[in-house]
Every structure is written in C-alpha cells, then in structure tokens.
Amino acid sequence: MNERGAPETSSLDSSILSSTVTDLQERAYFFPEPPPTVKRGQMKTLDSSKYQVAPVRAGYTDRILQLDLSSLTTSITEVAPDFRRKYIGGRGYAMKMIWDGTTEETRYDSPENILVMASGPLGNEPRFPGTGKFVVGTISPLTETFVDSNIGGHFAPLLKMSGFDALAVHGISTEEVVVIVDGDEGTVTVTTAPSFGEEIDGGGLEYGEALLKEFTGGELTENVAAVTTGNGALHARFGIINSLFYDRRRRRIRSKQAGRGGTGTVMRVKGLRAVIVRSSLARVKANHPADKKSVQQAGAELKRVISQQDPKQLNLRAWGTPVLAEYMNKFHLLPVNNYQYGQHPDAPAVFADVFLERYFNKEVPDGCYMGCNLACAKGAEDVALTRGPQAGRKVGIDGPEYETLGAVTCQGIFDPHFIMEYNWYCDEYGLDTISMGVTAAFLMECFQRGYLSVEETGYDLSWGNIDAADRLLHETATGEGLGKICGQGVQRAKRWVAEKYGAKTNTPIDETMSELGKFGMEVKGLEFSLYITKESLAQQGGYGFSLKGPQHDEAWLIFIDQVHNEIPTFEMKADALKWFPLIRTWFNAVGLCKLPWIDVRHPEAAQTDNPSQNQPTLEYYAQYYGATIGENKSLQDILDDSERLHVLQKMINVRQGKGTREFDQIPLRDMAPAYFNEYQSRSDYYDDWLREQLGTDADLPESPEERHQTILNLRRQAYQRLCDVVYKAKGYTPEGVPLRKTLEKFDLLEEKAAALLQAHGV
Ligand code: SF4
Structure with a gap:
C-alpha cells in the first residue's frame, strides 16, 4: 500500500x-505558478480602513466593497438607482461588473479579472425560506467566459449587515492575504494569511475553521462567517469556494460550496486565502423591507406549503437531496x-x-x-x-x-x-x-x-x-x-x-x-452535472444552451420532462427552455434558494396551465419581492427583468468567443446511446422509440446496428431543430447571437455591444 x-x-x-x-x-x-506565498506566521496587518456602516433599506445597502489585491487597497462604490433597477443584485451585479470591467483578452488569471460575491435584495430574511444564498461570479478557468455559482450559508447576510451588497475582488496579490470585513467595528482589514501548521494550512475547511477560531478567540457564533478554499484549487481548474458558518445545533462549523466553474481557483490565483465577515445585528430586523407585514405573510404561506407538501412529495427535509438517487435510477x-x-x-x-x-x-x-x-x-x-x-x-x-x-x-x-x-x-x-x-x-x-x-x-x-x-x-x-x-x-x-x-x-x-x-x-x-439526458430532449437543451456550461441550475427539466412527463411535445419543451432559465436567473439575482419553489409543488399548481412552473408558489415570491423593495412586481415583470440579465450574459459569451451555435453543441452521449453497447442495454426500449418515430414496423431497419445508427441520426436532427426554435424564441440569429432588437428591448445596445454585434454580422 x-x-x-x-x-x-x-x-x-x-x-x-x-x-x-x-x-x-x-x-x-x-496554471502559471501560484503567487508567491508568505511564509505563514501570524496575521500581520497590511491595510486597514474605517467606514460608516450603511443601513439596509428595502433589501439593499447600495454599496459595493471593492478590494484591489494588487495595491492592497479597498474602496466603496455607491450603487446608482438605475444600476440597481436594471441589474437587481447577485448574478446580475456580477455579470455587469464583468461586462464593464473586463475585455475579451481577460483570462481567469489576469489581474483585471474580477471575483464578485453578491447577494440580492431578498437575501437575509428569516421570515421567508431560503434567503442565505449568494452568487460568486468571475471569468472561469474552465470555460474562459463568465461563470456564476450559487452558495448558501451566513456569509452574504453578514456582509449585507456589514453594509455591503457585494464584494468585488480585483488584482493579484504577491502574498496570500485574508480580508476581514467587520461590521461591528466598521473596519475592513487586509492581513497576511496566518499559519496554523502544515496539516491545516492547505485545507479549505480546516484552515477556515482555524481562522475563525483565531479571529473570535475560540468563541464561535453565528455572527461570524468566512469564505475560503483549499490547496487543491491551486492545482485544478475546478476549485470551489467554501462558505463556512457556525451551526449552533451541531456546535460546529459547517460548509456549503460554490462548486461550479473554478471560482475557488480564481480566488487562490488572486492570492486571497479567505474573507471573514462579522455583524452582530439582529437578523430578523436586518433586511428592512418596505412592507414587513406582507413579507411575513408571504413567508408564512410558503412555509405552510413546505411543511404540508414536502413530506408527501420528495421529503427533502428528512432525506436531503440524496432522495433523488432512487428516482434517477428508476427512470x-x-x-x-x-x-x-x-x-x-x-x-x-x-x-x-x-x-x-x-x-x-x-x-x-x-x-x-x-x-x-x-x-x-x-x-x-x-x-x-x-x-x-x-x-x-x-x-x-x-x-x-x-x-x-x-x-x-x-x-x-x-x-x-x-x-x-x-x-x-x-x-x-x-x-x-x-x-x-x-x-x-x-x-x-x-x-x-x-x-x-x-x-x-x-x-x-x-x-x-x-x-x-x-x-x-x-x-x-x-x-x-x-x-x-x-x-x-x-x-x-x-x-x-x-x-x-x-x-x-x-x-x-x-x-x-x-x-x-x-x-x-x-x-x-x-x-456536465449528474443527470443522464439521452431520453430528455428538454434537458439536452437545458445543458447545451446553459450560458455557463452544462449545469442544471439554469434549466433543470429532467424531472418534469422524464419523471413527470409534463412537457411531452416539442413545442412545450422549447417553451420551457425559454421560460425556466429566466425565472431561475431571477432567483440567482435576488439572493434566493430555488428548492422551496422547484422541489415542493403547491397543491393548486395542478389546476394551472403549466403545473411544472408552480405558479401559485411563485405568487408568494412576487409578493415577497414587491413587499421588500416597495414596488409592485408581477411575474411578468420578474421575467422581463431577468431576461435583461440573460441577454447580457449571452453577450459576455459572444465577446469571449463562446457565444455562438457551435458552443451549444453537446456530446453524442448527451443526446443518444452513443455506442452500440448503450443501445443494446435497452434495445427493446430503443426499438419501441424508433417504431414510434417512423410510424410503421415496415420502416424499422432490420439489423440492430442500423437501428442504432438511425436513432443517432434522428436525435442529431432533433437537437438541431431545437436550436433553431429556441434561438428564435429568445431573439437570436440562427447562429445563436442576439439580434439588435433584442438588445434594444432591454436597453443593452450600448456602443460596445453594437460593435460586437456588427462583428458578427448582426
Ligand atoms: S432548501 Fe436546502 S439548500 Fe435551500 S436554503 Fe433551504 S436548506 Fe439551504
């Protein structure tokens, strides 16, 4: 051994x-060699500044903390009302900063790449379920275009209570640093990354825990949280960011992860070892919604639906997401x-x-x-x-x-x-x-x-x-x-x-x-994330069209398509590929977890035109949104706001050379039994499928090899047809580039965008 x-x-x-x-x-x-690290010892202050903690009003502080690791300086940007209105928060803020602050030359390890951590106006509200989420957005080491990954825990709520809607990290430090945002003291401090011994220094979980203990003198509470990652993120392009928080019931530090796209790799390449946040403000009063009573009411309704329906449906509270394994295997x-x-x-x-x-x-x-x-x-x-x-x-x-x-x-x-x-x-x-x-x-x-x-x-x-x-x-x-x-x-x-x-x-x-x-x-x-999509054209598109690459958080259609068979026709699948990415983008912009919406079906959804959209529950979200920011927001308003973000992300992909049709193409195995052994493993099923497609037994090819080949051809054709229909519905050219009128509709046709379209003949 x-x-x-x-x-x-x-x-x-x-x-x-x-x-x-x-x-x-x-x-x-x-990778290039990682930035030279300090010989770790104690936390040595490199920079410290005081600030006035901005209060949260209607879900926003309207401030972004900017951290430049090249110069080891921090500054604060005030968010203009128009910026907030158009880009909402979370994923929207991250992609707008990437669109403005980087160019087509920017790579994940360029000093000008920005690592953004941002929640949204609906984050940090214990009266409503699922409000601890934030998004990490950056140029990815894997895809070389914008990637965002959402993550839970207490970090973003504490950051907001410390006076910031987002943290934007620029530059690259020549030595590894820890940043401390202390909302109680009103200070932002940059220190050298300390050492806790060889066994701990490389870890993502253990280093973060040691750091939190060092910072709190061992008195861990829910008022302190951190993000960090381990040394694996320095050696792989798919490094994650851990969000560490104290769980008082389990009496230990727990973690959630921003897993996709290498955000942790960018963090370590920048020389950022960890960020700690602290705020002792009471959470229940912290988000200052415009209409507290209405927030309370919407939250109570959603909590009621969850407590009554989840035990009869997936029962996630008891089983967690591993419950999906049995369904997945069965189907x-x-x-x-x-x-x-x-x-x-x-x-x-x-x-x-x-x-x-x-x-x-x-x-x-x-x-x-x-x-x-x-x-x-x-x-x-x-x-x-x-x-x-x-x-x-x-x-x-x-x-x-x-x-x-x-x-x-x-x-x-x-x-x-x-x-x-x-x-x-x-x-x-x-x-x-x-x-x-x-x-x-x-x-x-x-x-x-x-x-x-x-x-x-x-x-x-x-x-x-x-x-x-x-x-x-x-x-x-x-x-x-x-x-x-x-x-x-x-x-x-x-x-x-x-x-x-x-x-x-x-x-x-x-x-x-x-x-x-x-x-x-x-x-x-x-x-790819972990769903087999050979028999789900909808999820094939859900993966292929996903702007950051094949992660299901943009369109998780496998369940409604294949398990529930709720979108059986080609048209329904194509419609779903426009609608679901929009609503899901909104969740990532406002700071919410999607699971209470997508994984717990409201009993009245069955009576609606599109049960899979679970619109009765979305009404609670629209109420919560409007009551927080003090504006009436219909579901259509939400979809329109979200579409602006979706189009902007598409434009980043176009700029980074990843936005055209060829980059939406999926592996053969994603659309069909790529090899004969896969066909053979379910030959009866595939022969039935083929018979149905061809209409008659007489047309069924005689040899299994020919039948397999015919399936491959039909599946390839179906995917190309799907590209045509979905691009049209989204307002793109057949090559997958947004039309000018699509950008105009969302007030995105500024000079840079127009030039980019022109370069693509649009
Ligand atoms: S549903 Fe699960 S992942 Fe979502 S906020 Fe609740 S505990 Fe976290």
Whole structure:
C-alpha cells in the first residue's frame, strides 16, 4: 500500500509523464505558478480602513466593497438607482461588473479579472425560506467566459449587515492575504494569511475553521462567517469556494460550496486565502423591507406549503437531496460508467435510506440559513476517514448532495462510505465534486476503450476501482501524476489523450478528438452535472444552451420532462427552455434558494396551465419581492427583468468567443446511446422509440446496428431543430447571437455591444 492507502499498482512511467507535462506546459494547459506565498506566521496587518456602516433599506445597502489585491487597497462604490433597477443584485451585479470591467483578452488569471460575491435584495430574511444564498461570479478557468455559482450559508447576510451588497475582488496579490470585513467595528482589514501548521494550512475547511477560531478567540457564533478554499484549487481548474458558518445545533462549523466553474481557483490565483465577515445585528430586523407585514405573510404561506407538501412529495427535509438517487435510477437517469447507463443493480446501496440510517441524524433539521423549513442540507458527525492522508481521523461531513453521489456512481462506484469520504476530501481540498468525478470518469472510459494504457495512467482505471478513484482524487488535489491532467477538466484532458493516442498509433489528433467528443462530457469547457439526458430532449437543451456550461441550475427539466412527463411535445419543451432559465436567473439575482419553489409543488399548481412552473408558489415570491423593495412586481415583470440579465450574459459569451451555435453543441452521449453497447442495454426500449418515430414496423431497419445508427441520426436532427426554435424564441440569429432588437428591448445596445454585434454580422 502506498502512503494514501491505495495499492501500489504498476509504477508510473515517469519519462512519459514528464514529457507530457512539459508538452502541456508549453501549450499553457497548466496554471502559471501560484503567487508567491508568505511564509505563514501570524496575521500581520497590511491595510486597514474605517467606514460608516450603511443601513439596509428595502433589501439593499447600495454599496459595493471593492478590494484591489494588487495595491492592497479597498474602496466603496455607491450603487446608482438605475444600476440597481436594471441589474437587481447577485448574478446580475456580477455579470455587469464583468461586462464593464473586463475585455475579451481577460483570462481567469489576469489581474483585471474580477471575483464578485453578491447577494440580492431578498437575501437575509428569516421570515421567508431560503434567503442565505449568494452568487460568486468571475471569468472561469474552465470555460474562459463568465461563470456564476450559487452558495448558501451566513456569509452574504453578514456582509449585507456589514453594509455591503457585494464584494468585488480585483488584482493579484504577491502574498496570500485574508480580508476581514467587520461590521461591528466598521473596519475592513487586509492581513497576511496566518499559519496554523502544515496539516491545516492547505485545507479549505480546516484552515477556515482555524481562522475563525483565531479571529473570535475560540468563541464561535453565528455572527461570524468566512469564505475560503483549499490547496487543491491551486492545482485544478475546478476549485470551489467554501462558505463556512457556525451551526449552533451541531456546535460546529459547517460548509456549503460554490462548486461550479473554478471560482475557488480564481480566488487562490488572486492570492486571497479567505474573507471573514462579522455583524452582530439582529437578523430578523436586518433586511428592512418596505412592507414587513406582507413579507411575513408571504413567508408564512410558503412555509405552510413546505411543511404540508414536502413530506408527501420528495421529503427533502428528512432525506436531503440524496432522495433523488432512487428516482434517477428508476427512470434510467443516474449516471453510471461515465453516463453510459442510467441504472445499476448496486444502486440501492447509495439510496437515501442508507445515508439516513448510517450517517444522518433524523431528528436534526439541517438548514443552510435561518428560517428555511425545507432544511435539506444534511450533515453527519464523527465519520471515520479510512483513506487518504487523513485516514484514521473522525470528521463532520456536510453532504452528500445528490450531485456528489452521482459523481461517484459515474465512476462505477456504489459505496456509501467512499461517497462520504470523497465529499469531505473534495471540500477540504477545494475541488468541485462534479468536475472531479466527471473528469475521472472520462479518463476511466479512455482507459477502458484503449485510448490510455496503464503505462500512461500509472494504474488500473477500471470502473468501480475505488483505490484508483481515491488515488486520482488525491493526485488531482496535489497536482501530481495523472491528477495533473485530471485537474484540467475534460476539455483539456481530451486533447492530452488524443495526443498520447496519436503518438503511439499514428492516428490523426482530430480523428481521435472527434471520437472522444462523443463521450467527453463537457460543453463550453464545463463538465456536465449528474443527470443522464439521452431520453430528455428538454434537458439536452437545458445543458447545451446553459450560458455557463452544462449545469442544471439554469434549466433543470429532467424531472418534469422524464419523471413527470409534463412537457411531452416539442413545442412545450422549447417553451420551457425559454421560460425556466429566466425565472431561475431571477432567483440567482435576488439572493434566493430555488428548492422551496422547484422541489415542493403547491397543491393548486395542478389546476394551472403549466403545473411544472408552480405558479401559485411563485405568487408568494412576487409578493415577497414587491413587499421588500416597495414596488409592485408581477411575474411578468420578474421575467422581463431577468431576461435583461440573460441577454447580457449571452453577450459576455459572444465577446469571449463562446457565444455562438457551435458552443451549444453537446456530446453524442448527451443526446443518444452513443455506442452500440448503450443501445443494446435497452434495445427493446430503443426499438419501441424508433417504431414510434417512423410510424410503421415496415420502416424499422432490420439489423440492430442500423437501428442504432438511425436513432443517432434522428436525435442529431432533433437537437438541431431545437436550436433553431429556441434561438428564435429568445431573439437570436440562427447562429445563436442576439439580434439588435433584442438588445434594444432591454436597453443593452450600448456602443460596445453594437460593435460586437456588427462583428458578427448582426
Ligand atoms: S432548501 Fe436546502 S439548500 Fe435551500 S436554503 Fe433551504 S436548506 Fe439551504
């Protein structure tokens, strides 16, 4: 066994790997060296300034804290009413700052890249469920365009109470720093990042906890929170940001993650080790809504629906999101062996009842912010680590969410304890559980299909090999061995595999790339989240058109399309692909969690034209919004406001070279059984599907191979038709670029945008 507990397999061919690494460095696949770090010792103040804490009025402080790490200075921007009206908050603020403050030349590690953390006007209201969310937005190391990732916990509420709607981090520090925003004292302080010993300094969870204890003198309370990430974020493009908060019921620091797109990588590249916020103001009075009574009423209604309906529906309060695993497996949607199959006989080993029995506390509701009675953020105490550098320790683990579970089944592994350990190590290292698992699964499939051999990988990457999956995880965190490749994500790993394969077989690289493109599960450089979409055209579009890449938070249509069959026609699917991204963008702009809306159906929704939109619940949100900001807001107003943000994000993609039709194309495996073995695994189902499409038995091709090929052709055609229809509905050209009139409608046709359209012939 090696030091991490994984068996020693065939030794890594160091000459192959080192030549590979050199090649890759020359092509700038890898990061530049991280900024030189201080030899950590104590927290040494580098800059400190006093400010007057702005009060919150109608959900806003109208101030953004600007932090320039190149000069180690801070400043405050006052938000103009027009800016607030047009860009709302959260994701809207982040993308507007990126649109204005960066150019097409800006990369994730450019000093001018901005890391924005922003909540919105509806954040921080314990009288309404799900108000602890904020968005982290930046130029992504994976996609090289704007990415946003939402995250819970107490950080954003405390930041708002400290006088700021958002924090915008610019520049790059030459030494790692910690920033402290102290709303009680009215100070912003930049210090050197302290050391807590070698074992702790690299961690995302443990370093943050040590830092919070240092700051509070060991007296942890809910009035202090932090964001931080681990050293894995320095070695992988998919670094996360942990949001750490004190849970008084569990009496420990808990965490939520901004997982997608490498926001934690940007944080560490900037030299930002952590941000601490403190405010002791009472939360229940903190958001100062215009009409407190109406907020209270809307919140009470939504809480009532949750408490009555959730136990009869998904029962997230009891089970957490792992409850989805059973549904996914039943409907062939659980990713197994890199999304080849959607079901597995061993899947019941990772259903929610197993986690509930072995790890979760049934009696403790686990909310990620005050006032959320859906309380789906499950956690576990005293879980013994059996693998990795910390084997033998017992730790508290927050999770797993369904996505983390799916990232492990994607590697052919159905071991609940490994899922728990994978969850903890990814959080501690600062790695996205989704991108990590999907990239590992891609490399495993390359190994299975003969594109990689053990000489190149260093060990046997068979499906279900827990030792290999574990080793690859730790190597990715430290940037060693095959982990150095894995940390680059699927898009860049594809190229590496194609080059290795080409060198030994004389196969042209483009030819291999085309084959790898069938099962390399990424779009725009981001790895897919964990739903099989072969049989859901709606979710194929939900992934392909998603502006940040294939993450379901823009359009999670798999459940309503395939489990509930609520959007059966092509037109309904196309409509859903316009409507859902808009409403979901709004949630990310105002500072709200979507789960109380999307995962708990109002009993009256069934009587509406579109039950899946759950409009009776959305009425509570519209009431809450209007009562907070002091304006009447209809659902249509909300959709219009949101569409402006959606179009702006599309324009950022166009500017960064990721906004046209070719970047919305999805891997063959996302739309069909890409290989014959996938077709064979459900041949009766596929033959029935084909019969229905062709209309008669007589037209059904005779051989299974021909039937498979016909399915592939039909699925490709359907996706292209979907692109045409959805682009038209969104006001884009057939190439996926917004029309001038679309920008005019939302008052976005300024000089820079007009020039960009002109460059695209619009
Ligand atoms: S529903 Fe779950 S994720 Fe959303 S705010 Fe509540 S506890 Fe947090």
